[in-house]
Amino acid sequence: MSDGRVAAVHLARSRAIDGALYVVTDAAAPAPFVVVPTAGAEAVLRARVRAGDSVVAVADFPGRDRILRRASAWGANAIWVGESSRPDDGLATVCVPGDPRELLADWAESAPRLAADPLAIAPAxxxxxxxxxxxxxxxxxxxxxxxxxxxxxxxxxxxxxxxxxxxxxxxxxxxxxxx
Structure with missing residues (x-):
């Protein structure tokens, strides 16, 4: 299973339990993602993120590693996507190299469909x-x-x-x- 598919399953599991999908970026993101600007992202996420949510950090920005590290403490999945330097091992649940715009668009389309199919998101x-x-x-x-x-x-x-x-x-x- 590719890293992109693993990330899509994590996002679908969050959607299946009505969790929010936060994406930390300064660019626009497709629905159902909630965009959190990189400036002050940690404070915003600390207030909003609940167990079962997913946090997607796009590329490299100041505080990225701290947000990825804290996401698991908040009970959220931490997903990194980008073409820049990867975070250190163990910080993110899944690291997906690639174009963030394409991957976010693909996940926005596939997450609701996967969330509707319990067998697709069931653990192996x-x-x-x-x-x-x-x-x-x-x-x-x-x-x-x-x-x-x-x-x-x-x-x-x-x-x-x-x-x-x-x-x-x-x-x-x-x-x-x-x-």
Whole structure:
């Protein structure tokens, strides 16, 4: 999954719970983004941002790293987009290099559509040692398209009563062991 797609999923998750999408830039941004000017952005965001919101920092401006660092403390996703110098590792949830105008326009179009599809924004099922591994039908996984994900979900079934890796499974679970 590309960084742009990961950022779109984070933005869609915010929209799905009626979170706000703030973009820190001095240029215009398409709806549903709320533009916050770079001058005094930290004070404005500190007052407005709530858990579940997303903050998109565009390019490089004074105070950018501090805003990205504080966004996670506010309970918001921190997304950086731009063609200038990237922020330090760990400051942003997602860093997307590219033209901010194109990416913001793409995210403005895709975020509401993704937010309407719960399977598109659901977390990927990760891990080897879960009950789905012991059945012939596996649990739905993240697929390339929402249609493929819905098709995988339609084939998915919960485990039979009393199933565990020790009794009643068609295939034994593969447990990861740390060495």
């Amino acid at each position: 099922i990760v891990g080897v040692a879960n009950w789905a591994d012991c059945h012939y039908r596996s649990a739905p996984t993240r697929c390339a398209s929402p249609a493929a994900t819905r098709a995988a979900s339609a084939r998915w079934s919960p485990p039979p009563r009393g199933c565990s890796s020790r009794r009643g499974c068609a295939r034994p679970m593969a447990l990861k062991t740390s060495t």
